Each structure stands twice: as C-alpha cells, then as structure tokens.
Amino acid sequence: MALDEKCVECQEATEEELLARLDEVLEEYSDVPGALIPVLQIAQAMFGYLPATALRKISVALGKPYSEVAGVVGFYSFFTTVPRGKHLVRVCLGTACYVRGGKQVLAALRDVLRIEVGETTPDRQFSLDVGRCFGACGLAPVIMIDDDVHQRVKPTRMARILDKYRQAGGETPGNGSPADAVTGENS
Secondary structure: OOHHHOOOOHHOOOOOHHHHHHHHHHHHHOOOOOOOOHHHHHHHHHHHHOOHHHHHHHHHHHHHOOHHHHHHHOOOOOOOOOOOOOOEEEEEHHHHHHHHHHHHHHHHHHHHHHHOOEEEEOOEEEEEEOOOOOHHHHHOOEEEEEOOEEEEOOHHHHHHHHHHHOOOOOOOOOOOOHHEEEEEOOO
16 A cells, blocks of 8 residues: 555544554555565654554564564664654755854754754644755755755744745645755745
C-alpha cells in the first residue's frame, strides 16, 4: 500500500484510529521480506513521527525484537520519535554557511520560534534542525524549509520568511515552480 493511501486525513484521526490503520498495514506486510523500513515509513507518514506504541506494534507484528526496531529508527536520520511540525526548518552549518553567518541565522531562528534544535513549536507548525551541507555553498548562508532553499539569508529576515509559511496555512508557499524552490533573502 502506498504512503499516500494510508495518510489521507491522518492529521484529523485520533491515535486509536491511527493504530487501527497501522494494524491494516501490518497485516498487509506481515509476510513481506524486508518490510521493516517500508512499514516504519508508512507509520511515520501516518502519525507524523514514530510513537513508542506504534514501534511496539510493529515489533510484535513483524516478529522482530523491539531493540532491532528501535535501532533502525535511531540509525536513520529520516525517522523521528519526536513529533515534527508541518514545516521542517533546517539551517546549514557547513563551513561556508558557518563562516558567512549560519550560526547567527540559527540563533535568530531559535529566538523567533522559541525552540531549540530538535524541538517543535507548541502549535506543531515548525521543527528546527541543522545540516552540515546543502550543496549551495556559493549562496551561503542557506536554510531549507521543507524542500525550499532560502539563500543568502540574514538573521533579521527570519520572522518574515517564516511568516510566509504560517500564512500558507500549513502548505508550502508558492506554486511549486522552480522559481519558488530557490529564493533569496529578498523573497
């Protein structure tokens, strides 16, 4: 079953409903070799993260020790056991970005969002993370919000950039065109 098929209206579902949907997924994958990672991906798409209750269900249904399931989750940075916001804000702290003000950009984001790296805002709109290189060194400092790259950002512009995402009502601003993907600090 595709990720999208199991995620329709997941944001509105209760935890009990999501666990029931997870049971359906686990039934479908119970005899599939190598099912652990696909099941974890589906579960994370459903819940928005991987709660311990889901990990226990996955462990039992796939006949794997809980430590193995938790180990896979801990190994791959894609997986998270902490609820994430609708928008993932990542600050590049690679050498070029760091030297050109990445640390100050991160400090400004911490102040504006009132969270630390690895945390999510109470309204679950934003999660804050760091990366080591986004491959845009000539455009440093760089942040990514979801799949959008914001180049040559300045700490004083963080609130303005984030407001575009708040105003988009949970959606990524823009129409998905290439012009929307890479934006300068004047955007």
